[in-house]
Amino acid sequence: MSLAALRADFEGFEGTPADLIPVLQRIQVLHGFISKDSVHLISRWLKISENEIYGVATFFAQFRFKRPGDHVIKVCLGTACHVRGGEQILDVFRRRLGIQPGEATPDGMYQLERVACLGCCALAPVLSLDDKVHGQTSVLQVRDLLGGREPSEDS
Ligand code: FES
Structure with a gap:
């Protein structure tokens, strides 16, 4: 530019x-x-x-200085999702992708985010992949959502 x-x-x-x-x-x-x-x-x-x-x-959390991943995964850790296993689901994404919330995978494929509520608490635990919301999720679904992507070598 x-x-x-x-x-x-x-x-x-x-x-x-x-x-x-x-x-x-x-x-x-x-x-x-x-x-x-x-x-x-x-x-x-x-x-x-x-x-x-x-x-x-940098005072404002809204600004991002690194290119985000092509596909954005948001794992809800609001109260309803937290008590129903949201943290375990986030951990599986962390290990499989080898990144922390707020980071993108080195290949730029995925961006991992933690959010406070996705607005459908009755379906807890909830996550979204791009614009699609997934309710009543489990750690077993993570591999399916990632298309069988192997865990990171760092995990
Ligand atoms: S707390 Fe997770 S969707 Fe509301």
Whole structure:
């Protein structure tokens, strides 16, 4: 991305430091994460140091600085799901994928997230894979959901 392309994406913004948060939000919506290149360009455009941008952005949990995996797995650890085995399901994903919540597999295939509630507590334990919600899940279903992917060597 060039500075000109960045400006084109952000037509309507004044290009002042006050635009920083909405610009970061927009970049994340457009690209799924905020790359080093984006931070560099924002720094030049808004005339804010890269350190300051990272300082502001890391304050907000919503911003992601690494490319997310192609398929996003969200394991619910809300109260209903927690008491019905959500933590064990998350552990199986951790071991099989070799990553922690908030991380993507090295091949970029999967992103693992823990969430507080997916809104269907009666079906606990609940997880979602991309946009599909799976209720009353079990550790045995994890392998099926991952298409038989073998456990990580690190597990
Ligand atoms: S607590 Fe898991 S879906 Fe609500």
